[in-house]
Amino acid sequence: xxxxxxxxxxxxxxxxxxxxxxxxxxxxxxxxxxxxxxxxxxxxxxxxxxxxxxxxxxxxxxxxxxxxxxxxxxxxxxxxxxxxxxxxxxxxxxxxxxxxxxxxxxxxxxxxxxxxxxxxxxxxxxxxxxxxxxxxxxxxxxxxxxxxxxxxxxxxxxxxxxxxxxxxxxxxxxxxxxxxxxxxxxxxxxxxxxxxxxxxxxxxxxxxxxxxxxxxxxxxxxxxxxxxxxxxxxxxxxxxxxxxxxxxxxxxxxxxxxxxxxxxxxxxxxxxxxxxxxxxxxxxxxxxxxxxxxx
Amino acid sequence: xxxxxxxxxxxxxxxxxxxxxxxxxxxxxxxxxxxxxxxxxxxxxxxxxxxxxxxxxxxxxxxxxxxxxxxxxxxxxxxxxxxxxxxxxxxxxxxxxxxxxxxxxxxxxxxxxxxxxxxxxxxxxxxxxxxxxxxxxxxxxxxxxxxxxxxxxxxxxxxxxxxxxxxxxxxxxxxxxxxxxxxxxxxxxxxxxxxxxxxxxxxxxxxxxxxxxxxxxxxxxx
Numbered sequence: 146x147x148x149x150x151x152x153x154x155x156x157x158x159x160x161x162x163x164x165x166x167x168x169x170x171x172x173x174x175x176x177x178x179x180x181x182x183x184x185x186x187x188x189x190x191x192x193x194x195x196x197x198x199x200x201x202x203x204x205x206x207x208x209x210x211x212x213x214x215x216x217x218x219x220x221x222x223x224x225x226x227x228x229x230x231x232x233x234x235x236x237x238x239x240x241x242x243x244x245x246x247x248x249x250x251x252x253x254x255x256x257x258x259x260x261x262x263x264x265x266x267x268x269x270x271x272x273x274x275x276x277x278x279x280x281x282x283x284x285x286x287x288x289x290x291x292x293x294x295x296x297x298x299x300x301x302x303x304x305x306x307x308x309x310x311x312x313x314x315x316x317x318x319x320x321x322x323x324x325x326x327x328x329x330x331x332x333x334x335x336x337x338x339x340x341x342x343x344x345x346x347x348x349x350x351x352x353x354x355x356x357x358x359x360x361x362x363x364x365x366x367x368x369x370x371x372x373x374x375x376x377x378x379x380x381x382x383x384x385x386x387x388x389x390x391x392x393x394x395x396x397x398x399x400x401x402x403x404x405x406x407x408x409x410x411x412x413x414x415x416x417x418x419x420x421x422x423x424x425x426x427x428x429x430x431x432x433x434x435x436x437x438x439x440x
Numbered sequence: 441x442x443x444x445x446x447x448x449x450x451x452x453x454x455x456x457x458x459x460x461x462x463x464x465x466x467x468x469x470x471x472x473x474x475x476x477x478x479x480x481x482x483x484x485x486x487x488x489x490x491x492x493x494x495x496x497x498x499x500x501x502x503x504x505x506x507x508x509x510x511x512x513x514x515x516x517x518x519x520x521x522x523x524x525x526x527x528x529x530x531x532x533x534x535x536x537x538x539x540x541x542x543x544x545x546x547x548x549x550x551x552x553x554x555x556x557x558x559x560x561x562x563x564x565x566x567x568x569x570x571x572x573x574x575x576x577x578x579x580x581x582x583x584x585x586x587x588x589x590x591x592x593x594x595x596x597x598x599x600x601x602x603x604x605x606x607x608x609x610x611x612x613x614x615x616x617x618x619x620x621x622x623x624x625x626x627x628x629x630x631x632x633x634x635x636x637x638x639x640x641x642x643x644x645x646x647x648x649x650x651x652x653x654x655x656x657x658x659x660x661x662x
Binding site for chain 1: 441443444447448451452520524525526528529531532533534535536
């Protein structure tokens with residue numbers, strides 16, 4: 146029987162009258178890497194803030210290690226490595242001081258994980274965090290989280306402000322570490338091209354709703370893009386067959402989990418006669434944008 | 441854990457604390473040289489008579505030092521913990537959030553008090569070189585409300601920096617200002633004895649008020 150490290154049940158949140166999401170449900174299994182994905186402003190960081198007890202939800206609940214999110218005990222917090230959005234860190238410390246500071250809070254602390262990464266980066270130990278680039282700071286924060294040897298890592302928008310090289314470095318180190326330690330990970334991001342080989346399960350949230358909740362590889366295999374030309378206006382809403390439809394002039398792209406013939410039949414049933422429709426091979430980023438929409 | 445917290449506060453505040461004591465002793469030096477000059481110019485009898493009869497405050501240069509020190513201390517201590525929602529780093533540490541906040545505040549208060557005691561000691565030595573012990577002891581009692589105003593200003597400024605709600609920030613800021621005005625009201629320097637106990641009580645209340653924004657930040661708001 147699978148053990149859930151994070152259980153999110155019927156979560157609703159509003160900022161005033163603005164509904165962030167309604168009835169969000171997901172579980173994160175022990176040892177799995179779970180992607181909480183969505184475009185900017187869809188509520189990913191709000192979910193993390195609720196999860197870590199910095200925000201009370203309008204209704205519903207999130208439990209971590211069986212504890213309600215707003216009542217997480219210090220002992221449970223010691224099991225959670227949290228990367229804050231923007232790689233927030235105590236900027237008045239230098240590389241050495243920040244390691245010394247955190248080391249006394251965590252019983253399983255392994256300073257070698259941190260210093261290995263710092264040495265690979267060629268970072269001087271007296272380098273002050275306030276003088277670092279965002280990429281360098283991200284590695285310091287990752288090194289600190291790894292040295293904590295947490296049972297659960299929560300990484301909020303790890304990609305923010307990082308160029309492709311630092312994103313790749315971050316993911317490679319992370320993947321290596323979590324595979325070795327069997328760490329459970331919840332990762333949020335709006336840039337997903339680096340996550341293909343990392344994530345096991347995913348939930349993709351759109352405005353006020355869940356767009357997708359499934360195994361990540363299954364999503365990549367079953368989600369299709371079909372392109373065709375059509376003279377005239379097609380006015381279709383997303384439903385069970387059509388996840389999204391995009392158009393530029395008379396060039397249309399339909400995104401769907403259905404096979405090509407099912408989509409053609411569906412279009413026919415809507416009196417849209419298509420002569421030639423081709424399936425387009427998608428990158429992960431194409432699939433993500435296809436699902437969430439460009440706007 | 442507390443060793444880590446101590447080091448963190450020390451790294452942030454060491455230069456401010458050093459500046460505070462240097463400025464404090466510069467002020468004491470200035471008081472000493474003014475006294476020396478005054479007595480040389482007017483004669484010891486006339487100078488003493490002025491102080492005793494007209495309650496001339498010869499150490500007023502110290503009046504605003506604790507206030508400026510307190511504001512600087514609170515800003516340097518809590519702004520780096522608050523900008524970019526950085527308070528979440530501290531509140532994710534595996535320890536009780538109230539203990540954490542109390543430790544940080546105690547570090548600030550105890551540091552200020554220690555330096556205030558050193559400054560008071562300087563005043564004691566310098567004024568003892570020119571005045572009898574009665575005047576020296578009254579002088580020391582007279583600077584206590586200024587130091588307490590410093591503590592209240594520190595607590596008030598810290599609360600304003602930490603408080604996430606802007607309305608409450610303004611309310612606390614205004615309340616602190618009026619409390620500060622009360623403590624800094626012009627009095628003859630022999631008239632503080634009866635009110636000191638109330639000043640201590642006000643300071644204690646401020647120490648409790650600051651725990652609320654910290655609690656709200658950690659426990660989350662809707």
